[in-house]
Amino acid sequence: MVYSWGACYTVCMVFEIIGYVGSALVVVSMLMTSVVKLRIINMAGSIIFAIYAFCIHSYPTAAMQICLIIINIVSLYKLLAVKKEYSVTKLDSKDSYLKYFLNTYQADIQKFFPSSQVNEDDIVYLVCCDTNPAGIFIAEKTSEEANGIIQARVDYTTPRYRDGSAGKFLYEFLSTQSFSKVIAESSNSAHQAYLRRMGFKKSIPENSTQFYKDLSNLSL
Numbered sequence: 055m056v057y058s059w060g061a062c063y064t065v066c067m068v069f070e071i072i073g074y075v076g077s078a079l080v081v082v083s084m085l086m087t088s089v090v091k092l093r094i095i096n097m098a099g100s101i102i103f104a105i106y107a108f109c110i111h112s113y114p115t116a117a118m119q120i121c122l123i124i125i126n127i128v129s130l131y132k133l134l135a136v137k138k139e140y141s142v143t144k145l146d147s148k149d150s151y152l153k154y155f156l157n158t159y160q161a162d163i164q165k166f167f168p169s170s171q172v173n174e175d176d177i178v179y180l181v182c183c184d185t186n187p188a189g190i191f192i193a194e195k196t197s198e199e200a201n202g203i204i205q206a207r208v209d210y211t212t213p214r215y216r217d218g219s220a221g222k223f224l225y226e227f228l229s230t231q232s233f234s235k236v237i238a239e240s241s242n243s244a245h246q247a248y249l250r251r252m253g254f255k256k257s258i259p260e261n262s263t264q265f266y267k268d269l270s271n272l273s274l
Contacts, residue, residue, distance in 0.1 A: 089214055192208040204237070206236050254267045
């Protein structure tokens with residue numbers, strides 16, 4: 055069967071596009087702060103790039119991509135299958151470790167919480183996984199504190215623990231500390247997605263940047 059030059063060119067272009075898409079996904083995965091997202095996107099890129107390698111008969115490249123796919127699958131299994139054991143410790147707003155934590159993750163925290171300063175009477179909780187710091191929660195007392203309502207100023211999770219488990223544990227813990235409701239303000243789309251994932255609801259009106267979460271039905 056004889057193929058026209060145009061048909062061959064089209065097939066080659068399709069192969070090239072597949073290769074570029076795979077390469078782009080691998081590069082994008084390196085920009086992810088969440089290890090889980092990094093592994094998923096990197097694996098997707100490797101799968102597409104492996105298809106490209108087979109299409110152009112580059113079998114050594116295909117073999118390498120298959121190895122990377124297996125590595126990503128094993129890593130995802132370890133990340134998702136192993137149950138994380140969390141604990142929460144209350145810190146003083148002047149605690150030296152709090153200052154160290156905020157300074158260490160300052161650049162990343164600023165992306166989500168531009169106003170991350172700590173006031174003297176703020177409520178501060180450190181979330182740990184085993185002995186590793188997983189996140190920090192800073193809330194200001196409100197005029198309705200007597201009713202168990204607090205205003206979250208910072209609810210930050212380190213990249214390694216951004217699978218939602220640390221946040222879920224935190225809010226279950228807060229429900230045992232005489233808190234009935236948490237209010238959060240956010241105009242950051244990524245943080246808004248996190249709030250919805252944690253069960254926050256948007257305040258009325260719909261264009262409001264305020265969210266709230268009822269803690270009354272939660273328990274550890």
